[in-house]
Structure formats: C-alpha cells, structure tokens
Amino acid sequence: MDKLKTDRKRNEYKNEIVKHLVSRNLKAFRETFLELHPTDQVELFHEIERPLQKQVLLFLSPAEFADLFEGLDLEDQLIVFEGLSYQYAVSMFNTMSADDVADFLAEINTERADDILSSMDLEEAKRVEELMAYAPKTAGAIMTKEFVRLSVESSAKEVIAELRESAPDAETIYYLYVVDQQQKLAGVVSLRDLIIATPEMTVEDIMSTQVVSVSENEDQEDVARLIKEYDFLAVPVVTPEKRLVGIITVDDVIDVLEEETTEDFDEFAATRGATDLSLTAVTAARKRAPWLILLMFFGLITANIIGQFESTLEQVVLLAAFMPLIMGTAGNTGTQSLAVAVRGIATGSFDRGGVWKTVKRELGTGIILGLVCMVVLMGIIYVFYNGDFILAFTVGFSLFAALSVAAVIGATVPVAINKLKIDPAVASGPFITTLNDIISLMIYFTIATTLLDQLL
Incomplete structure (x- = not known):
C-alpha cells in the first residue's frame, strides 16, 4: 500500500513538473522540482521526453543540475553532455565532486577532456587531474579530494x-x-x-x-x-x-561492490561485458561468441570420450540413457561448489578459515550428496528396469564418484586460479560444468567397461 502511495505521489509530481515545463512556468517548476530529493530528480528526468529534458537545463543553473548529472548512468551522462553548451558544462564540472568529474572525463575523447580541464578553475582542475592519473580500479582512482x-x-x-x-x-x-x-x-x-x-x-x-x-x-x-x-x-x-x-x-564503495559483482557475474556465466541490457544484439553476440566457441571445443573432448567407449555403448545401449543424468548432476554439483569457493575468496573467508578446510568440507559434501543420490537412483533403476541390480549399481556408483570429484573440482579450480593472481570468477559455471562433463563421462564409462561382462 505504501509503495502504491509513493508511486501515485511520484506520478503527481511528474505530471505537475511536465505541466510547468510545457507552459514554461519557470518559478513554479523550480519550486516543485528543487524540493525533490536528487534521486527523485534523476528518476523524473529519466521519465520525461527529450525536448522537456532540454527545457530542464534552461530552468536550472549549472550548480543545480550538477547533482542531477552525478546521479545519471554514464550512458545517460554522455547523451546529456552532448546537448550542453560548452560554458554550461564547464560551470557544472566546477561544482561537481572531483572524483565524479574524473570518472566522466576518463570516458570521453582525450582532447575534449583536456580542453574542458583547461577551462575549469585551476584548483578544481588540479584535483581532477590528480585523480585521473591513478590506475583504474585503485583506491586513488575512486577517492574524493573534498574532505576536511x-x-x-x-x-x-x-x-x-x-x-x-x-x-x-x-x-x-x-x-x-x-x-x-x-x-x-x-x-x-x-x-x-x-x-x-x-x-x-x-x-x-x-x-x-x-x-x-x-x-x-x-x-x-x-x-x-x-x-x-x-x-x-x-x-x-x-x-x-x-x-x-x-x-x-x-557511497563510493557501494558503486564498487555493484561493479565488482557485475564483473564476477559476467565471468561466472561466461558472458563478460555482455550483461548490459543497453547493448545491441550484434554487440552482445560479439562479446559472447568467443566464450561459446571455446566451450564448443571443450565439448568436442566430451564427444571424443564417448567415441572411445563406442564398443561399450554398442554392447549395452541402455547406458546412453543415463549419460545426461550423470553429466547434468555432476555439473550442477560442481557449480554449487564453485559458488561457495568464489564467494569465500571474495569475502576473505579462505584467509580466515584456510583453503583446505573448505576443500575438505566440499569433498565431504560431495560424498554425502553422492551417497544419497546413488541410493535413490539405484532404487529407481532397480524398480523400473526389472530388478537389474548390476545396471543400478553401475549407474548409481558412477554418480556417487562423479559427484564426489565434481565437488572437489568446483572448490579447487577457483582457488588455484586465485593463487595465480587471476580473478577466480574466470572459473565460470560453464567451464566447471564442461570440465565435470568430461570427468564424469570418464568415470561412468570406465566403471561400465569394468563391469561389462556382468551387464551383458
């Protein structure tokens, strides 16, 4: 109910502000718009049409518009910036926080950024240049110079x-x-x-x-x-x-956490740089295609393993029916362990609890999960396949071994990658899943081949 009231109130403000903009009632617009919180100003600015956004610029001073500009996403900032007069933009940057100005100028043409800096107040421009000199994603790059x-x-x-x-x-x-x-x-x-x-x-x-x-x-x-x-x-x-x-x-840290979480999610899903909904279909496809092609080559290894055990499959065709089950369950288990490991590295839990403690816990978890799944699956196969205990044991024990190994792989791969000073999120879900597919098939067909005489 409270949210409905809030939405209704915002719509009333929006309609009132639009009315003042259309009628060019400067005094009424300023009285209504400037009493809003900067966050609400940003939301309303987003919702109104482009011609009315330009009208807002005419009704607000550079200092007043600075708070609104800081709240916009980079993409929107770039669009708005193109519509600003040179002097208006310089005056606005003079009143903004130096770190916000540095972040924006780092995204535009270098020559244009230098031109703006040369026109800004000397003291303010010096602060901005100092921040821009730091390497990206360091403390110096995200700090502010405005403090007491x-x-x-x-x-x-x-x-x-x-x-x-x-x-x-x-x-x-x-x-x-x-x-x-x-x-x-x-x-x-x-x-x-x-x-x-x-x-x-x-x-x-x-x-x-x-x-x-x-x-x-x-x-x-x-x-x-x-x-x-x-x-x-x-x-x-x-x-x-x-x-x-x-x-x-x-507030700077919140932005960092959002940025780092998005980056880790991109790595985790093998979609680095492709999760931004503002990207075109062509751009998104271009960013995602390399990952899919690389995973496709890993898939060829899986196909090769199946080919190596072709004779086993020819003699017991029923084994093929359980391949997706073993591969899928092992992949899911590995991805769960991967999530635990990446989270532990990100939060520093490994530093406090030790790597091997986590790996041993995941091994224990994999063994328990494997035993539970093995018992359930053996029971189902025994009932539905005419009491064939050897088939039930072959599939069930293969699943047990695959889950035990998958849990360890999911926990150790990101740790090893982290030791090499590489982002552990690179050990993404698709890569862990594909690796576990390969290993689980090896386990399954090795056990099946060993027990082939009893399966016939």
Whole structure:
C-alpha cells in the first residue's frame, strides 16, 4: 500500500513538473522540482521526453543540475553532455565532486577532456587531474579530494567554526582527519567526539591515533572489503609516505561492490561485458561468441570420450540413457561448489578459515550428496528396469564418484586460479560444468567397461 502511495505521489509530481515545463512556468517548476530529493530528480528526468529534458537545463543553473548529472548512468551522462553548451558544462564540472568529474572525463575523447580541464578553475582542475592519473580500479582512482583536514593545534571551538565554512563542500564530515606539518596522517576525530568536547580542548586531545587507512594504489575491491569489515562511513587514502591525499566514502564503495559483482557475474556465466541490457544484439553476440566457441571445443573432448567407449555403448545401449543424468548432476554439483569457493575468496573467508578446510568440507559434501543420490537412483533403476541390480549399481556408483570429484573440482579450480593472481570468477559455471562433463563421462564409462561382462 505504501509503495502504491509513493508511486501515485511520484506520478503527481511528474505530471505537475511536465505541466510547468510545457507552459514554461519557470518559478513554479523550480519550486516543485528543487524540493525533490536528487534521486527523485534523476528518476523524473529519466521519465520525461527529450525536448522537456532540454527545457530542464534552461530552468536550472549549472550548480543545480550538477547533482542531477552525478546521479545519471554514464550512458545517460554522455547523451546529456552532448546537448550542453560548452560554458554550461564547464560551470557544472566546477561544482561537481572531483572524483565524479574524473570518472566522466576518463570516458570521453582525450582532447575534449583536456580542453574542458583547461577551462575549469585551476584548483578544481588540479584535483581532477590528480585523480585521473591513478590506475583504474585503485583506491586513488575512486577517492574524493573534498574532505576536511585538521591541524593538531586547533581547538574544538575553532574546528566547529571551520566546519560551518567548509562542510558544504566536503564529501562527509562524520570523520575529520588530522595531519601533521608534513601532511602525514596523524589521527582521526569523529563528529560525535568533537561535539561533546569542551571548546578549549585541542584536536590532539580529542583525536584517536589508531587510524585504519588504505594505500592509494590498493585494489578497490580490497578497499570495499575493508570498509565493510570495519563498518566505516569513510576511510582515508595515503601515499607510501603516509601523506593524506583523499578519502573513500561508503557511497563510493557501494558503486564498487555493484561493479565488482557485475564483473564476477559476467565471468561466472561466461558472458563478460555482455550483461548490459543497453547493448545491441550484434554487440552482445560479439562479446559472447568467443566464450561459446571455446566451450564448443571443450565439448568436442566430451564427444571424443564417448567415441572411445563406442564398443561399450554398442554392447549395452541402455547406458546412453543415463549419460545426461550423470553429466547434468555432476555439473550442477560442481557449480554449487564453485559458488561457495568464489564467494569465500571474495569475502576473505579462505584467509580466515584456510583453503583446505573448505576443500575438505566440499569433498565431504560431495560424498554425502553422492551417497544419497546413488541410493535413490539405484532404487529407481532397480524398480523400473526389472530388478537389474548390476545396471543400478553401475549407474548409481558412477554418480556417487562423479559427484564426489565434481565437488572437489568446483572448490579447487577457483582457488588455484586465485593463487595465480587471476580473478577466480574466470572459473565460470560453464567451464566447471564442461570440465565435470568430461570427468564424469570418464568415470561412468570406465566403471561400465569394468563391469561389462556382468551387464551383458
């Protein structure tokens, strides 16, 4: 019911805003639109027609439109950017966070980005250029330069007075970072500690010297994991010499987690870069085709194994009926173990619990699952195939062995790949499934060939 009310309210706002845009009622539009949360502004901007979006630009100043622009996806930003006048765009970038400007300029033509930077305020352009100099997906690349730094000599009264001036431009003020004369990180002051301190107390008396920080070249996924582990709202970024150069806030980390999750999902499904719904059919097919062709060649190995045991199949044709069952169940078991392993690597569980502990657990799980499935399948085959115990045992025991091995493969392959400094998600579901197909068929036909005299 609450959602229906919310949707109804948003539609009312949308209709009212559209009416003001069509009638070009500047005052009424600004009164209605600017009272909305930036997120709601972005949603409404998405929903209105392109000509009305251009009208919004005329009714908002560059500073007002900056918040809306930051909330747009990159694809929409690029479209909107093409419709902005040069001066409007420069003014807007001057009011945006340096990290958001750096992210956008990194996606456009280099010459055009340099042109914009040369027209921006010198101080703001310098911040942006510093961020763009960092390697992608590092702490330096996602940090923000808009933060409050304090001197150890300042009093609580002076800091609060300073915050009244600088807080509006800062990314967050819940944590205030203290630096020494060499700009090295010396401590941290929480806003709570600052408020309850007496006005005469100095920052040195209030601050905590036990500061958790990250290196400017640290991987963004490791930074996200650290912020999650410590429940931080922000974390300082330092150089190898411990100089404070920026901070990373929790909202940046949420974007990182979404990006990394999407990337891992792409790898897991062997669709790297092809899950974006905005891609055309041709582009999506081009990105997915190499993976499918590679898996097709793996499939040829499976076909070759079947060919090697052709004589066994010719003598007991009924064995072919159970091939999809054994291959499918082993593939599913391996994919489940793969998910456990990749998740353990991503969350750092392996570092705390040990690799072999997880592998042994998955082996035990595979054995138990194999025994359960073997008993059930043997019973079904025995009943439906005229009490043929040898056939039931051959298929059932093959399934037991295949599931035990599949669970271990699903857990060990991503660990081995991770040791080689490769993203463990590369050991994707389709690859694990295909590998388990090959091994499960080898197991099945080896056992069947061994018991061939009893099967005849």
